Amino acid sequence: MINITKSYLxxxxxxxxxxxxxxxRVYLTNNGPLVQQLEKELKxxxxxxxxxxxxxxxxxxxxxxxxxxxxxxxxxTPFSYCASTHAILWENCTPVFADVRADDYTIDPLKIxxxxxxxxxxxxxxxxxxxxxxxxxxEALAKKHNLKVIYDGAHSFGATYKGKSALSYGDxxxxxxxxxxxxxxxxxGLVTCNDDAIADKLNLYRSFGHRFDDYIDMGINGKNSEFxxxxxxxxxxxxxxxxxxxxxxxxRYDAQLDLSKLQRPVIQPExxxxxxxxPIVLESEAKLLEIKAALEQVKINPRRYFYPSLNTLxxxxxxxxxxxxEDIALRALCxxxxxxxxxxxxxxxxxIVNSYL
Numbered sequence: 001m002i003n004i005t006k007s008y009l010x011x012x013x014x015x016x017x018x019x020x021x022x023x024x025r026v027y028l029t030n031n032g033p034l035v036q037q038l039e040k041e042l043k044x045x046x047x048x049x050x051x052x053x054x055x056x057x058x059x060x061x062x063x064x065x066x067x068x069x070x071x072x073x074x075x076x077t078p079f080s081y082c083a084s085t086h087a088i089l090w091e092n093c094t095p096v097f098a099d100v101r102a103d104d105y106t107i108d109p110l111k112i113x114x115x116x117x118x119x120x121x122x123x124x125x126x127x128x129x130x131x132x133x134x135x136x137x138x139e140a141l142a143k144k145h146n147l148k149v150i151y152d153g154a155h156s157f158g159a160t161y162k163g164k165s166a167l168s169y170g171d172x173x174x175x176x177x178x179x180x181x182x183x184x185x186x187x188x189g190l191v192t193c194n195d196d197a198i199a200d201k202l203n204l205y206r207s208f209g210h211r212f213d214d215y216i217d218m219g220i221n222g223k224n225s226e227f228x229x230x231x232x233x234x235x236x237x238x239x240x241x242x243x244x245x246x247x248x249x250x251x252r253y254d255a256q257l258d259l260s261k262l263q264r265p266v267i268q269p270e271x272x273x274x275x276x277x278x279p280i281v282l283e284s285e286a287k288l289l290e291i292k293a294a295l296e297q298v299k300i301n302p303r304r305y306f307y308p309s310l311n312t313l314x315x316x317x318x319x320x321x322x323x324x325x326e327d328i329a330l331r332a333l334c335x336x337x338x339x340x341x342x343x344x345x346x347x348x349x350x351x352i353v354n355s356y357l
Contacts, residue, residue: 002345004303006338007179008242010234018230027226031207034229041236042190046165050199051192053185053229054206054222057154057176060191061087061124063222064172067193067201068148073119077107078311078325080126084152085310088124096120097311099322103266104128105332108324109137113145115320122148127156127166128306129334130182130276132268135161135169150174157183157190158243160272167192172202177232182246182276183239185232188224245339246275249346253278253335256350261357263331278337279305280353285330291356292333300349305334 018034027033035053043051054060065074065087074088078097088095098111107125123142125133133151142149149169153159154176156166167173167190177188193199201217204210209219263281267273282288288304295302309329311319335349 002300002336002341004301004305004334004336005180006340007184008235008238008339010231010238014234015230018233019227022226022230029223029225031223032226032229034226034233035224038185038229038232038236041233045236045239046167046192048165048168048192049194050196050202051190052199052202052206052222053177053224053232054189054191055224056187057174057178057189058083058087059220059222060174060189061150061152062091063191063202063205063220064150064174065091065093065122065124066205067198068122068150068171070121070148072121073117074122074124074150075112075115075120076124076310077126077128078309078322079105079107079128079306079328080152080310081154081306082310082313083154084124084126085313093121094119094318095310095316097320097322097325100128100325100328101134102324102328104131104268105265105325105328106131106133106268107138109134109141112138112141116141116145116147120145120147122150122171124150124152125170126152126154127159129265129279130155130159130274131265132156132159132161132166132271134268139169148172154178154181155276156274157181158239158272158274159276161268162270163272168194171195172198177228182242182274183232183235185224185228185235188228188232242339243274246337249337249339249341250275250278252343252346253350256347256354258354258357262353275337277305278335279332280335281328281331282333282357283331287356288331288333291353294352294356295349298348298352300336300345300352302336303334305332307332 206222
């Protein structure tokens with residue numbers, strides 16, 4: 001079975017070496033030495049001042065919303081994984097959906113400004129497939145209207161903009177370290193910010209709002225374990241090689257697919273891309289379903305990602321039409337992409353896709 005992705009696993013002996021240290025220390029969680037080491041190495045790798053390793057990529061979005069004191073409307077994208085909208089709803093804020101750009105599927109700054117009201121407090125934008133948002137335009141809008149900016153960078157580890165990590169922008173940026181990501185810790189997440197006071201607040205929120213017997217603020221359990229940190233410490237040194245391997249497979253897809261009959265997202269200028277996914281957008285949902293079924297028949301599992309357009313979620317109380325997102329969500333299909341994906345599998349996928357175009 002070929003799935004949309006396959007988790008990279010380091011040599012077992014490297015992981016076991018960390019496990020032996022865990023067994024010797026009997027220190028399993030609560031900001032242990034491996035968690036602290038991973039945070040330090042991540043700061044160095046990303047060149048980011050304030051960074052916390054947390055439980056997953058959703059809880060860091062919730063922590064970000066809480067740390068910025070948001071309680072009203074947050075303008076966000078409908079073309080994202082549901083976690084971005086769910087975090088807004090979970091924190092009792094109201095998502096307001098701005099449609100996406102037709103060429104790269106990221107939130108359209110031109111659609112954001114007309115939605116800003118006296119109730120708007122922030123913009124929560126998602127970097128899509130590792131392709132970055134219109135960062136300069138979004139941050140100019142935020143400055144003009146005194147709004148906070150949160151970037152959901154679940155797909156963007158290893159990606160850069162103007163030579164800086166994608167995770168260094170905004171008031172707060174978040175990332176997922178789920179097992180399917182370019183860099184993973186089995187389960188995990190990351191939150192970064194440039195403001196020291198907000199960083200202190202996030203640190204408190206991660207661990208129930210107290211330090212030892214001093215209860216300072218409310219909080220939740222956003223911690224992660226030594227076992228997850230150990231996986232991260234094994235995987236971080238090979239991220240450049242993993243991205244390069246993804247790039248090679250990306251190029252093979254590009255060379256063999258009939259791109260004249262497909263739509264592909266345009267990579268933004270000055271972006272250092274991480275090749276997190278290989279999405280194609282087909283001419284219709286019917287064509288997508290045909291190709292998906294044909295691939296599944298030979299035990300190759302693509303994924304409809306992102307689907308559905310989040311402004312159509314059935315439990316929303318109010319929403320806005322987003323015709324571009326709604327259209328792209330019906331036609332977008334991600335093909336298998338991971339560092340050791342075999343060339344013959346890519347060839348087989350391309351042959352099947354091309355035969356239906």
